[in-house]
Amino acid sequence: MRPTKAVIDLAALRHNLERVKTIASDSKVMVVVKANAYGHGLVEVAKALPSADMFAVASLDEALILRQAGIRQDILLLEGFFQAKELPIIQRNQLQLVLHHQAQIEQLAAYQTITSDPNPIKVWLKCDSGMYRLGFALEQVAAAEKALSALSIIEQPIKLMSHFACADSDQEFSQAQISKFAEATQDLVGQRSMANSAGILTQPNAHWDWVRPGLLIYGASPMLDSMASDFGLQPVMSLESQLMAIKPIRQGQSVGYGRNWFAKTNGNIGLVAIGYGDGYPRHAKNGTPVWVNGRQVPLVGRVSMDILAVDLGADSADNIGDRVVLWGKELSMETVATFADTIPYTLCCGVTSRVPFEYINADDSHHD
Ligand SMILES: Cc1ncc(COP(=O)(O)O)c(C=O)c1O
Structure with a gap:
C-alpha cells in the first residue's frame, strides 16, 4: 500500500x-x-x-x-x-x-x-x-x-x-x-x-x-517569526510517507521536471511517495527541509504529482521504506510554509482527499 x-x-x-x-x-x-x-x-x-x-x-x-x-x-x-x-x-x-x-x-x-x-x-x-x-x-x-x-x-x-x-x-x-x-x-x-x-x-x-x-x-503559529512550540503548543498533523526508491546521482545530473536542480557532487537521491496530488505544495523551493531518519535533508527538483525527491547525501545509510515526515512534530509546518512562500493554513487545508487519515490518542486518558 x-x-x-x-x-x-x-x-x-x-x-x-x-x-x-x-x-x-x-x-x-x-x-x-x-x-x-x-x-x-x-x-x-x-x-x-x-x-x-x-x-x-x-x-x-x-x-x-x-x-x-x-x-x-x-x-x-x-x-x-x-x-x-x-x-x-x-x-x-x-x-x-x-x-x-x-x-x-x-x-x-x-x-x-x-x-x-x-x-x-x-x-x-x-x-x-x-x-x-x-x-x-x-x-x-x-x-x-x-x-x-x-x-x-x-x-x-x-x-x-x-x-x-x-x-x-x-x-x-x-x-x-x-x-x-x-x-x-x-x-x-x-x-x-x-x-x-x-x-x-x-x-x-x-x-x-x-x-x-x-x-x-x-498547533501552528500564525506569526511568521515564531513557532507553535514558543507558545507551548504541539503540532497536531503529521504528514508522512516513506522513501520509495534510492538512486545514486552523479555530479551535473539533474532531477525532475524542468531540470531545475543539478547535483553539485556525486550522491544519493531519495524518492518520496508524496506530491502535489496529496497536497504537498508544488512551489516548495529547492532546499525545503524534509525529515528523514532523524535529520533534515533538502528537497531537490520540482515536486511532481505523486513523488518528490530529496538529496540524501553521499554518505546516505537510508533504506527504501524508511519513514519521511513532510511536516509534523519533527519538522514544523511553519518552516515548510516559509520555503513554499505560503502560510501554515494553506498547507494543512490543502491535504487532498486521497491521503488516508489516521487518528491517534483519541482516548482522553492519554497524558502528554
Ligand atoms: C471571523 C474569524 N474568526 C476567527 C478565525 C480564526 O483564525 P485563526 O486560524 O487565525 O485563529 C477566522 C479564520 O479565518 C475567522 O474568519
Missing part, C-alpha cells in the same frame, strides 16, 4: 485547547473548525474537544455535519446566512448567526412574521473595525443593534464581534482596531469577541468574552 498518510494527534489537539484556555483564562473559547477543521477532519476534531465552549464554521453544511455527528455545543455560522430559506434550518438546529449587512436584518424581520418556531435565534453583530471584509461600518453599529433589539425572534442582548486584519504583523493597527470596536460598542451590553489566534497571542486586552482560535488549536 502507498505509505502516504496524515496522522492526527488528538491528544495534541486537546493539549492546545487547554493552552489557549490558559492564555485567555478569562474568556470562553470558540474553536474554529471551518474548512474541514483546517484540513484535520471536522467531525473527528469536534468530537475530540468536548471542553470547547463552542465551534465556529463557515457554512450551514459544515454546521449540519456537526449536528448530525451528535455535536451538542453551540455552533456559530461565521458568514451568517446566505438565503432566507436557510433560517428555519438554522433555528431548528439552534445555530448562531453572524449578521454583517442590513439585508440580513430585514430578512430576519420578515421571517419573524411567518415562523411558528418559538426558539430564539442567537446572533452576533459583526463590526468592521478595519478589516474591510464582512461587517457593519462602525457608525452603523448602534442603529443595526437597535433594529435587532426590536425583533422578538432574536435573543437579547445582541452579541458583538469584530476581526483583526493584521494581529500577526501590525500591533499599532490592531490596537487602533480594538479602540474603535470598543468605542462603537461602548453603550451596548452584549458579549464581545475579537481575537483570532494572532490576536490571542499579541492582544490580551482584546480577549473579551470569547476568543476564536483556529490555527493555534492545530
Whole structure:
C-alpha cells in the first residue's frame, strides 16, 4: 500500500485547547473548525474537544455535519446566512448567526412574521473595525443593534464581534482596531469577541468574552517569526510517507521536471511517495527541509504529482521504506510554509482527499 498518510494527534489537539484556555483564562473559547477543521477532519476534531465552549464554521453544511455527528455545543455560522430559506434550518438546529449587512436584518424581520418556531435565534453583530471584509461600518453599529433589539425572534442582548486584519504583523493597527470596536460598542451590553489566534497571542486586552482560535488549536503559529512550540503548543498533523526508491546521482545530473536542480557532487537521491496530488505544495523551493531518519535533508527538483525527491547525501545509510515526515512534530509546518512562500493554513487545508487519515490518542486518558 502507498505509505502516504496524515496522522492526527488528538491528544495534541486537546493539549492546545487547554493552552489557549490558559492564555485567555478569562474568556470562553470558540474553536474554529471551518474548512474541514483546517484540513484535520471536522467531525473527528469536534468530537475530540468536548471542553470547547463552542465551534465556529463557515457554512450551514459544515454546521449540519456537526449536528448530525451528535455535536451538542453551540455552533456559530461565521458568514451568517446566505438565503432566507436557510433560517428555519438554522433555528431548528439552534445555530448562531453572524449578521454583517442590513439585508440580513430585514430578512430576519420578515421571517419573524411567518415562523411558528418559538426558539430564539442567537446572533452576533459583526463590526468592521478595519478589516474591510464582512461587517457593519462602525457608525452603523448602534442603529443595526437597535433594529435587532426590536425583533422578538432574536435573543437579547445582541452579541458583538469584530476581526483583526493584521494581529500577526501590525500591533499599532490592531490596537487602533480594538479602540474603535470598543468605542462603537461602548453603550451596548452584549458579549464581545475579537481575537483570532494572532490576536490571542499579541492582544490580551482584546480577549473579551470569547476568543476564536483556529490555527493555534492545530498547533501552528500564525506569526511568521515564531513557532507553535514558543507558545507551548504541539503540532497536531503529521504528514508522512516513506522513501520509495534510492538512486545514486552523479555530479551535473539533474532531477525532475524542468531540470531545475543539478547535483553539485556525486550522491544519493531519495524518492518520496508524496506530491502535489496529496497536497504537498508544488512551489516548495529547492532546499525545503524534509525529515528523514532523524535529520533534515533538502528537497531537490520540482515536486511532481505523486513523488518528490530529496538529496540524501553521499554518505546516505537510508533504506527504501524508511519513514519521511513532510511536516509534523519533527519538522514544523511553519518552516515548510516559509520555503513554499505560503502560510501554515494553506498547507494543512490543502491535504487532498486521497491521503488516508489516521487518528491517534483519541482516548482522553492519554497524558502528554
Ligand atoms: C471571523 C474569524 N474568526 C476567527 C478565525 C480564526 O483564525 P485563526 O486560524 O487565525 O485563529 C477566522 C479564520 O479565518 C475567522 O474568519
